[in-house]
Amino acid sequence: MSIQWFPGHMTSARKKAAETLAKADVVVEVVDARLPGASRNPIIHEMRAFRQRPCLKLLNKADMADPVATKRWLEYFNAQPGTTAVAISCKKQGEVARVPSLCQALAPHRDSALKPLRLMIMGIPNVGKSTLMNALVRKKVAAVGDQPAVTKSQQRIDVNSRLTLYDTPGMLWPKIDHPVDGLMLAASHAVGINAYIDEEVATWLAGFLLEKYPALLVARYGVSLDGLDAPGVVEAVARKRGCLIKGGGGAYDIEKASLILLTDYRNGTLGRISLETPASRETLLAETNPDTAGAEAGEASAP
Numbered sequence: 001m002s003i004q005w006f007p008g009h010m011t012s013a014r015k016k017a018a019e020t021l022a023k024a025d026v027v028v029e030v031v032d033a034r035l036p037g038a039s040r041n042p043i044i045h046e047m048r049a050f051r052q053r054p055c056l057k058l059l060n061k062a063d064m065a066d067p068v069a070t071k072r073w074l075e076y077f078n079a080q081p082g083t084t085a086v087a088i089s090c091k092k093q094g095e096v097a098r099v100p101s102l103c104q105a106l107a108p109h110r111d112s113a114l115k116p117l118r119l120m121i122m123g124i125p126n127v128g129k130s131t132l133m134n135a136l137v138r139k140k141v142a143a144v145g146d147q148p149a150v151t152k153s154q155q156r157i158d159v160n161s162r163l164t165l166y167d168t169p170g171m172l173w174p175k176i177d178h179p180v181d182g183l184m185l186a187a188s189h190a191v192g193i194n195a196y197i198d199e200e201v202a203t204w205l206a207g208f209l210l211e212k213y214p215a216l217l218v219a220r221y222g223v224s225l226d227g228l229d230a231p232g233v234v235e236a237v238a239r240k241r242g243c244l245i246k247g248g249g250g251a252y253d254i255e256k257a258s259l260i261l262l263t264d265y266r267n268g269t270l271g272r273i274s275l276e277t278p279a280s281r282e283t284l285l286a287e288t289n290p291d292t293a294g295a296e297a298g299e300a301s302a303p
Helices: 009-021 042-051 067-078 099-106 129-137 179-187 198-212 214-221 230-240 254-266 278-288 290-301
Strands: 026-032 055-060 083-087 117-123 155-160 163-167
Touching (some): 026 099, 055 067, 055 099, 067 278, 083 099, 099 117, 129 155, 198 214, 198 254, 214 230
Parallel strands (some): 026 055
16 A cells, blocks of 8 residues: 655645745754654755755654664664754653753854744654644644644744744655555554555554564453464454444454554554664665665765
């Protein structure tokens, strides 16, 4: 299944972001700590590379990601010139409070009322940009929701005389090249629900969990995984949770069970799960397109 989702407003948002980036000093790119590679928008990298802007990469939702995988991602991103990466939960005020000083270190020449530090918050939909904005300003200035593309327009906020924030709508790129990226993004609720079928995404997720995190499935649903494949895991969830089709003669409601599995992953109830590591990312790119692998790895040479 190839998942694609690029609403019309993202084209205008991309153009506006490119214009605003000329005025910003540091790009704060928010990615999902559970899938930092798949949730990294290549367009954002192209924009900041063109403008020679440093980047603070925030691996948000780190409290729901596998800490071992997160450590590897931090090492990977921090090895890139002009980039500082930190793991964070934007819902924790104390962790968000570190962001301005981290950005200041990337643009030490912007540290006065005459030259305020200007941060541009960027990222794909539903990774926590609005939550970050509200925490930085310490009041609700951006709409927060559990659906992607809640924010549709750009806004500027002067936090104080020395700090300005530019909040941008979540932006995807026109074509998701790798099908597994689309599945990861759909499982993590970064694309609109009209772009995918819950059962297909849940079946993919079940197969991934069966291979990488079987103990978490057992702990959450109390099922035996012996002899089960991915569809069997979803059916087992339906059986354990009593998901039956009304008037269906005892048939399992796979759609409902799929949503249960996806929701448990999305809100962290299943446990701390990462859908990719730097090593798995490199393998994916090498297998699908060696040229693309080189280009993406080439981010390390950008400022």
